[in-house]
Amino acid sequence: MLRTALRNVFAHKARLLMTMLAVLLGVAFVSGTLVFTSTISEAFHKSSEKGYADVDVSIRQENGDAPQGRSTVSPLSQRTLEKAGRLPGVASATGVVSGFAALSDKDGKLVGDGFSTQGANYYAGGDGKGTDPRYPMKDGTAPRAQGQIALDAKTAERTGYQVGDTVRMSVNGPVRTEKVTGVFTTDDGSVAAGGTLVLFDNATAQRLFAKPGEYTEISLKADPGVSQAALKERAEKILPADAEAVTGKKLADDESKAIESSMSGMKTSLLAFAGIALFVGIFIIANTFTMLVAQRTKELALLRAVGASRRQVTRSVLIEALVVGAVAGLAGMAAGVGIAAGLRAVIGNMGAMPDGPLVIEPSTTLVALLVGIVVTVLAAWLPARRAAKIPPVAAMGALHAPASTRSLVVRNTIGALLSAAGAALVLVATKMDEGGKGPMGLGAALLLIGVFVLTPLLSRPLIAAAAPVLRMFHISGKLARQNAVRNPRRTAATASALMVGLTLITGLTVIAGGVQKGIDKMASDSLKADYTVSMANFTPLSPAVEKKLAQSDEITATSPLRNAQARIGGNTEYLTGVNGSTIGKLTSLDFTAGGWSGLGSGQKIVVDDTTAKNKGWKVGSRLQVTYEDGAKGQLTVGGLYKGNEMIKGILVDSKAVTPHMSQVADMQVLAKTKDGATGAVKDSLEKQLGDNPAIKVQDKKDISEGVAQTINILLNMLYGLLAMAVIVAVLGVINTLAMSVFERGQEIGMLRAIGLDRRGIKRMVRLESLVISLFGGVLGIGLGVFFGWAAGELITGAGLDTYSLVLPWGRMALFLALAALVGVLAALWPARRAARLNMLAAIKAE
Template sequence: MLRTALRNVFAHKARLLMTMLAVLLGVAFVSGTLVFTSTISDAFHKSSEKGYANVDVSIRQDGSDAPEGRDSLSTLDQRTLDKAADLPGAKSATGVVSGFAALSDKDGKLVGDGFSSQGANYYGGRDGKGSDPRYPMKDGAAPRAPGQIALDAKTAERTGYQVGDTVRMSVNGPVRTEKVTGIFTTDDGNVAAGGTLVLFDNATAQKLFAKPGEYTEISMRADQGVSQTELKKQAAGILPSGTEAVTGKKLADEESKQIEQGMSGMKTSLLAFAGIALFVGIFIIANTFTMLVAQRTKELALLRAVGASRRQVTRSVLIEALVVGAVAGLAGMAAGVGIGAGLRSLVGRMGTMPDGPLVVEPSTVVVSLVVGVVVTVLAAWLPARRAAKIPPVAAMGSVHAPSTTRSLIVRNTIGALLSAAGAALVLAATEMDDGKAPMGGGAALLLIGVFVLTPLLSRPLIAAAAPVLRLFQVSGKLARQNAVRNPRRTAATASALMVGLTLITGLTVIAGGVQQAIEKMASGSLKADYTVSMANFTPLSPEVEKELSRSDEVTATSPLRNARSKIDGDTEYLTGVNGSTIAQLTSIDFTAGGWSGVSSGKQAVVDEDTAKERGWKPGSRFEVTYQDGEKGRFSVAGVYHGNQMIKGIMVDNKAVTPHLTKVADMQVLAKTKGGATDEVKETLEKQLGNNPAVLVQDKKDISDGIAQMINILLNMLYGLLAMAVIVAVLGVINTLAMSVFERGQEIGMLRAIGLDRRGIKRMVRLESLVISLFGGVLGIGLGVFFGWAAGELISGSLETYSLVLPWGRMGVFLALAALVGVLAALWPARRAARLNMLEAIKTE
């Protein structure tokens, strides 16, 4: 039986090629994802180790909550730094201070990705005249005075800046003009990932990112013969309250762990799409082995007649699957290594990852082989069982035994129960506060139920195409009959395409609704023509609002300023606004009261949720404790309907600003004389010095920004889901090829009685088109249902959400399904047309 199974594998190379391709693609995606993420993790881990090569122990804040009345736990000042340098086991100690610093290129655009645009201090020792071992100078000299900076070598290479050039940059809003005095090399992970690093002299960096004389961290080098653990013990004796000493190894491990956590989402997403491709491949594998078993009915029955047991027949089919899975797994693993190398090269060219070798871990090889073998064997198990049930007498009967009525009734009953349970669970989840898990389970049940019911659904849906198929006369009629002749085969083929289009359509429906909801929210909440914020949404300098107010175009402004406080022992953030102008800049729906009295600095407006939680209404009084320990008292002037853009407790800035350690704005709202026009926007940007770090956006810009992010995400998802569609194409080709092989005599007879080659090709193409459109219609229908259901969940937290049906894109998806059918039929149709009619007729 083993020799028989192996002989069958090699005897049906062409038949199994499509199955192997389906498994290969899915496995390649899995192994490629594992290779790519392992390579990136290893590269960043080694970069982290290099970045902390000059750090044996670091003193930093321990991250616990500050006590009431204190804005920060402690300060790391020059005195602490001197104590650290004087420790017996310390070779040197360096004060560290850093923060956001946006650099403009020669065209005035922001360099880096915004979030990794960093600034730091160049620490030249106690006298400021020494060198900083963290940043060896490649060219020029270190910054020693205000107005001087040094750039990392990669940023200098990208921008073309050289020593002596003048650059424009920003830290928190206002434009700064600095002179490049040096270019340095660094192993900083942010720079390796495509970010920028700008160095200032020590005093300037402290002024920009902390306070004069203070540091955010102190790093130490151990003397020769002193371990990191020993130096850490020595540092414990000089720690200010609220700080901790950690070893350089722990810092490197923490950064590596953060990188791995940050990549886990991407890794999970990629593996999920690989799983989808494999799930679609299961239909093809099961379909292929079902057809192979049907074609070998006589052969398997003869084996049973000469003494083979049912277990031996089942085992022979599973051995075939095992061989196919192992070969496909090996090929998929090799292809995956190539995919991983390609992705690594692509990302490396974009300058967003450090250099490092390609990493193929043993676990990747094992997972690839196991996935390939397990998926193939599981998919072949049912056909193997079916093969074992073939009675010996079938050796004398027909080649193809149709499904019994009883088996179809059982299948339809199971499918109906699964579909009903899944639909009921999805509908119930839409009414739950947190129905994500039930909805996911219901969606899976419904999808499986529809798959089980697909043979039943195929007849009426394909019959609906009969009027169109009649236009193609005999070829159209034969195509319709062939499509419903074996409903199980048609179902398995169409289901592969259905799964991919269900996901694509569902995601598109959700994205369209979210985009429209945000547009409604932006237009409904704001009267302001423009919002001004930092490019990476870090705090904005109050100077920006003052500069905007000086413009002749601006009629009203209001900075939005966050202030942490405590109310009844709970931490609560107050939003400071300009009480006299905020009514002109926002359009919020008050359920009681209004803005009147807020400008006095003694009244506040609160959103409905906060008011309900605390039992407030207009006239209610409450007390707050600010960061500096001072107390304030407010009365509620109004209660409004909040949303994701505007919510919380809002008071006048004059009440909160005196209690802030460092005054900064989240954003600034501005209203202009001429409204939102390109000319006015250009005027405002010019007023702010054409600052690349500052975003000036009108409502359309906000909406377009969200739409752009959604479209980028959707395009990525489309690209990943294309894998499932490619596998589905292979499934249609496989089905048609098998169908042509099975119907060789029939096709020969059709040719003999007058149907020409063109008619044969048209018949196969129409059959493929009908099956593909059947899968497309099911997929789009299910996708719309799932998109609606997910939208009902989203609407609970995003009130402006409403169902948006993307008719244009759904039309494209249906056209894509039709294209799949046309392309998949090219080779089978050509093969059918080339059959020799006499040889086909006499074939047993």
């Protein structure tokens, strides 16, 4: 039986090629993802180790949670640095201070957009005359005074800046003009990932990112023979309040873990789409083995007649699947390595990752091989089992053993139950808010599988609906329709491969359209302001920006959104400081009780209804408040409003919180102009702010387009990933048609003999392919719309109340056209092969 199985594999190499390609593509995606993510993780890990090579112990403040626009880091003093430098076993102590610093390129655009854009100090020792070993100068000299900076070598190369050039940059809003005095090299992981690092002299960096004479971190280098653990123990004796000592090894490990954690989402997404491709591939593999087994029914029956048991027949087919899976798995692993190498080269050329070798872990090879084998064997198990159950006498009497009525009834019953359970679970999940994600995912999977099981039943009425169109093609159209429903199971398996891909594509498009419309409505409903002003990467914005805007003749009202920490009722809360006298002109919030009245006095607050409900507050509630500097006060709830993703939380007049803040910074500034939002006004405001690349001046349309751009980028990435499933589906259609042509050789020869010409044969095969593909497309788009609606209900319950269902008719028409194109392209080779059959040889063949 083993020899028979191996002989069958080698005897049907062409027939199994498409099956191997389907498995190969899925395995390549899996192995490529694993190799690529391992390579990136290892590269960043090595980069982290290099970056902390000169740090044996770091003294730093413990960070707490802070809202956007606020920092809880309390800088370390010069005195602590001097104490650390005198510790036994310390070779050197370096004061570190850093923060956001946006650099403009020669075209005025932000450099490192989307990556880390950092500024730091060049620590030249206590006397300011030494060198900083962290940043060796490649060209020029280190910054020694205000107005001087040094750039990392990669940024200098990308921007074309050289020593002596003048650059424009920003730290927290206002534009600064600095002179480049030096270019340095660094092993900083964020720089290797495409970010920028700008160095200031120590005093300037302290003034910008902390306070004069204070640091955010102190790095210690140990004397030879002193371990990091021993030095950490000594450093702990001089720690100020709320500070900690951490070894360099732990810092490198933590950074490496953070990188792995940030990449886990990408890795999971890529593996999910690889799984989808493999799932689609299962249909093709099962279809292929079903047809191969059907073509060898007499052969298998003969084996049974001469003594082979059912188990041996099943095992024979599974051995074929194992061989195919093993070969496809190894080939897929090799293709995956190529994919990973290509991705690394592309991202490396973009400067978005450090250099490093391609990492191929033994577990990746094992996973690729196992995936190929397990998927293929599982897909072949049902056809093998079905073949073994056919009685030898029945098998010898007919080439095809039709499915029994009982088996079809059982299949339809199971499909109906799965579909009903899945649909019910999805509908229940839409009412469960955020807790409904798991049940909805399970329900969607059950419904998708249920529809797949029911597809043979659905194929007849849906394909029959195409009969009026097919009649236009006369006998070729009639034959194509009959051939499409002749074997419902085969048609179902072929169409389902395309159905899965289009279900996901359509569902994602529907969700994206609804989110986009929801964001548009939220912006228009909650904002009266013509413009919002913020930093490009949403870091804290200098209060000077709001003052500058308020002085403009074109501005009629402004208000900051300024976060401040306070304690209310023993709990830490974050107050948002606003201009109490103008905020009502800049926002359009829906109050459920009370209103803006009295907010400008600094004694009242307005609170979103969710926070108020959780805290048990209502209009008139008096709250005892302890501000950031320890000062105490009392605030009264003056209004409750419906919060949204743009404006929510506790709003208070900025006069009440600003005097108590150690660092005053805004999240953003709202502004209303005389002439409304126009291109000329926007250009004027940007000029008044110094054409600063680090500052975004956005109207409602810009906010919406920014969200739309992000959504479109994500959608395009997802479309690209799902294209793998569509490619696999194309292979499935080709595979099915090619084998169908082989099976119907006698029939095609007879049609040719009674007068159907080659063009009619080609048209028949193409129309059959088109009908099957459109059948899968209609099912996929229908399911996608349902899942998109259900996910939208879940999103609405989770907080985006403005979400509304948007049916992208244009894109759905495009997806249906894509399904039709798949059918046309997939039929090219099988149709040509059918037309070229020798009619006499085909009729004569058994």
